[in-house]
Every structure is written in structure tokens, then in C-alpha cells.
Amino acid sequence: xxxxxxxxxxxxxxxxxxxxxxxxxxxxxxxxxxxxxxxxxxxxxxxxxxxxxxxxxxxxxxxxxxxxxxxxxxxxxxxxxxxxxxxxxxxxxxxxxxxxxxxxxxxxxxxxxxxxxxxxxxxxxxxxxxxxxxxxxxxxxxxxxxxxxxxxxxxxxxxxxxxxxxxxxxxxxxxxxxxxxxxxxxxxxxxxxxxxxxxxxxxxxxxxxxxxxxxxxxxxxxxxxxxxxxxxxxxxxxxxxxxxxxxxxxxxxxxxxxxxxxxxxxxxxxxxxxxxxxxxxxxxxxxxxxxxxxxxxxxxxxxxxxxxxxxxxxxxxxxxxxxxxxxxxxxxxxxxxxxxxxxxxxxxxxxxxxxxxxxxxxxxxxxxxxxxxxxxxxxxxxxxxxxxx
Numbered sequence: 001x002x003x004x005x006x007x008x009x010x011x012x013x014x015x016x017x018x019x020x021x022x023x024x025x026x027x028x029x030x031x032x033x034x035x036x037x038x039x040x041x042x043x044x045x046x047x048x049x050x051x052x053x054x055x056x057x058x059x060x061x062x063x064x065x066x067x068x069x070x071x072x073x074x075x076x077x078x079x080x081x082x083x084x085x086x087x088x089x090x091x092x093x094x095x096x097x098x099x100x101x102x103x104x105x106x107x108x109x110x111x112x113x114x115x116x117x118x119x120x121x122x123x124x125x126x127x128x129x130x131x132x133x134x135x136x137x138x139x140x141x142x143x144x145x146x147x148x149x150x151x152x153x154x155x156x157x158x159x160x161x162x163x164x165x166x167x168x169x170x171x172x173x174x175x176x177x178x179x180x181x182x183x184x185x186x187x188x189x190x191x192x193x194x195x196x197x198x199x200x201x202x203x204x205x206x207x208x209x210x211x212x213x214x215x216x217x218x219x220x221x222x223x224x225x226x227x228x229x230x231x232x233x234x235x236x237x238x239x240x241x242x243x244x245x246x247x248x249x250x251x252x253x254x255x256x257x258x259x260x261x262x263x264x265x266x267x268x269x270x271x272x273x274x275x276x277x278x279x280x281x282x283x284x285x286x287x288x289x290x291x292x293x294x295x296x297x298x299x300x301x302x303x304x305x306x307x308x309x310x311x312x313x314x315x316x317x318x319x320x321x322x323x324x325x326x327x328x329x330x331x332x333x334x335x336x337x338x339x340x341x342x343x344x345x346x347x348x349x350x351x352x353x354x355x356x357x358x359x360x361x362x363x364x365x366x367x368x369x370x371x372x373x374x375x376x377x378x379x380x381x382x383x384x385x386x387x388x389x
Contacts (some may be wrong), residue, residue, distance in 0.1 A: 046134070063164055067155040074300060078172060081179035082155050086093050086118050086129055087111045088182065094118060122171045128158040134283065189274055191281045194298060196288065212281055214271035221272050222265060222310060231269075270309055280306045340369055 069079050087110040090097055094111040114133040119126065134154050159167055190209040198205040218228050238254045245252040258266040274281050282302050288294050302308060348362045365380060 008094060032246070036233070061160055061162075062158050063161040065157040067157060069153045078176065079153075079155060080234060081176040082157075083111060084179040084182050085175045086120075087132075089118055089120055089129075096296070100387070110283050123166065125159060125163045125166065127167065127171070130156045130158070132156055134164075182362055189280060191283055193283050194285070194288070199294060199297065206298060207282060209280070212271065213272060214268075214275070216268040216271040217275050221268060223269075231273075232276065235273065239277065270307065274307055277305075277307075282306055282308045284308060284310050340366065 006072055052070050067082060070076050088109060090110060090112075094112075094116050096116055098111045098113055100109045100111075112129075114131055116131060118129040120129065121127070131153065132155070133151055135151055157167070189212040191212040192207040192209045195199045195204055195208045196206075198208075218232055221228060235256075242252050262268060270281065273279070280303065284298065286295075289298075299308075344365075345362065348358070348365050
């Protein structure tokens with residue numbers, strides 16, 4: 001009896017010792033983790049966690065794919081697609097989500113919060129998504145000695161290693177396809193302006209969107225019907241020619257120069273084009289930019305299938321004729337003789353799909369330019385003679 005009691009007491013003492021040791025170890029780990037977060041630089045923390053994960057992964061059957069928010073200076077399309085896709089996949093285990101509802105929109109936008117986990121299933125494969133956000137030191141503001149804290153965001157997608165080909169070849173394309181479908185259903189045209197504070201922190205947040213609530217359409221636009229039809233046909237032709245631009249080695253973009261006094265309908269025409277194409281509008285004020293690198297950063301941060309508006313460009317830069325005056329008319333062909341730029345020729349060549357109509361249109365264009373030049377010569381001579389008197 002005494003032996004049994006003694007044995008029970010020894011087991012109880014051993015259990016207490018184990019629990020006490022485990023509690024002490026856990027408390028030490030928590031204290032060390034807190035001290036590390038408060039005192040160690042983010043770079044050292046990242047390196048430590050990276051080495052720890054690498055060591056643990058040697059004994060794991062799981063594979064983790066890291067999907068950064070952007071790839072170099074370009075936005076990562078998979079990240080954007082995952083952000084939209086996971087907003088519709090929040091599971092009951094999620095404790096925190098982000099919810100927003102823009103003004104004059106009927107739908108609610110739902111997205112993941114930092115460090116939250118969403119579990120998805122694809123063809124019987126269990127996949128775990130985690131959104132990771134961390135602070136890093138950004139480049140100095142305007143080349144000063146002040147460092148700025150920027151936020152870096154990325155998704156971690158974890159699954160069994162044996163399903164790697166299925167996830168990369170089938171699952172991720174499915175995510176992109178479904179995200180595109182969701183975006184088209186809830187598409188609201190935005191006008192985006194620059195937040196210059198974000199430009200030097202997280203450049204992907206440099207453009208701030210607001211709903212473009214402009215009623216202008218080509219039906220309500222005060223413009224001659226022939227001119228409106230020509231613009232709409234040109235826009236439709238441009239949208240359909242994306243593959244053609246790639247084949248001929250040209251960037252898929254289209255430029256329009258709108259000029260005139262205030263109140264003549266320039267902004268209304270831009271809004272009508274945006275509503276017609278269902279494109280977002282990026283409003284860029286060049287006078288606020290400090291350098292060419294800032295301009296490049298903003299242009300890279302714009303999305304495809306959008307309209308970039310640069311207002312009052314004539315007040316921003318000094319426009320100069322690239323051709324010296326003494327070289328005018330020295331060319332051997334009609335293009336040089338009529339002072340036609342390559343851009344104007346390209347404009348004529350892109351106006352139609354029929355080669356014969358294109359060539360006829362180019363010839364007519366050169367005839368008009370020649371007549372304009374001949375009519376301008378007497379006027380110029382008269383002005384010079386008046387000035388000399």
C-alpha cells in the first residue's frame with residue numbers, strides 16, 4: 001500500500017516538473033519573441049525566420065509558394081487575382097477581414113487581413129493561403145537622409161509537394177480566370193489621382209481611386225455625328241488590334257491630343273471615351289513630379305486597359321522643333337518635302353484595315369499638307385517683309 005502511494009506521488013511530482021519546465025520554456029520563448037520583435041531590426045528577424053523555416057521544411061511534405069505584390073517594377077497579376085479571389089473564399093476559421101463599400105456602389109468589397117489564413121480546396125487538394133505584411137526601409141525621400149518605412153505584402157500558398165504541377169498548371173490559372181470574372185461583374189469606372197506620399201513608400205498605392213461619376217457619353221456629347229462616329233470606330237479598332245500591335249513590334253497604346261479653351265468639352269470627351277470602353281482614367285499632373293524616375297514609377301503603376309490623361313502639357317515642357325530650319329525640304333521624298341513627321345504617317349497607316357484605302361488616304365493627306373505649305377509660304381513672306389519695314 002505504501003509502495004503504491006509512493007509511486008503515485010513520484011509520478012505526480014514528475015508530471016509537475018514536466019509541466020513547470022514546459023511552462024518556463026514557453027514563457028521564455030514568448031519573452032524572447034517579444035524582445036526580438038521590439039529590439040531586432042526587421043532584416044535580422046526575416047533572416048532568422050527564413051533559416052528556421054528552411055530547417056523545418058527539410059522534414060516537411062509541404063511546399064510553399066510566395067506570391068509577391070509586384071515583380072520588380074511591374075505589378076504581379078497573380079497577386080491581384082488572388083486578392084480578388086480570396087475575398088470570396090473567406091472560411092469560418094477567419095477571425096479578421098477587411099470590408100469596404102465605395103460611394104455610389106451597391107456591392108461590398110471583402111479582402112483578407114494581414115496574417116489571416118484561408119483554406120481552399122481544388123480537385124480534392126487542400127491549399128492554405130496566408131497574407132503576410134511586413135515593414136521595410138524604403139529609399140530616402142527626395143534623396144535626403146530620411147528613411148521611410150514601407151510595407152511589403154505577399155501571399156504564401158502552402159500545399160503538399162506532390163501537387164506542385166497541378167497547382168501551378170491548373171489551380172493558379174483558375175484563380176486568375178475567376179478573379180477576372182468577379183472584376184468584370186463588379187466593374188466600376190474609376191478616376192485615379194496621385195498620392196505623392198505613397199509614391200515614396202509603397203509605389204503600388206501611389207494612385208488613389210475615386211468613382212468616375214460623369215454622365216458624358218457619345219450619345220450626349222455636343223459634337224458632329226461624323227466626328228463622333230470616327231472616334232468610336234478608331235477606339236474599337238484599337239481595342240481589337242492588340243495582337244496586331246504585338247506582331248508589328250509596337251506598344252499597344254493610342255494617343256489623342258485635345259486642345260482648346262476651357263469649357264469646350266475636352267474633359268467630357270475623355271469621360272465619354274472611358275464610359276464607352278469601360279476603362280479607368282489616370283489623371284497625372286506633370287508639374288508636381290520631381291524627376292523622370294518618379295514619372296516612370298507612376299506609369300509602371302498604371303493598369304492595362306486604362307486612359308492616362310496629362311493635362312496642360314504645353315505649360316509643363318518647352319516644345320521645340322526637332323528639325324533644324326535649314327534642313328527643311330532637303331529630303332528626297334514627299335514625306336520630307338511636306339514636313340510630315342513619322343508619327344503622322346503612322347497615324348494614317350493605322351486608320352483602316354484595307355491596304356488600298358490606307359495608301360489612298362496617305363496620298364490625300366500628303367496632298368493636303370503640300371497645299372497647306374504652299375498657301376503658307378506667301379503669308380510668311382508677307383509677314384517677313386512687313387517686319388523688315
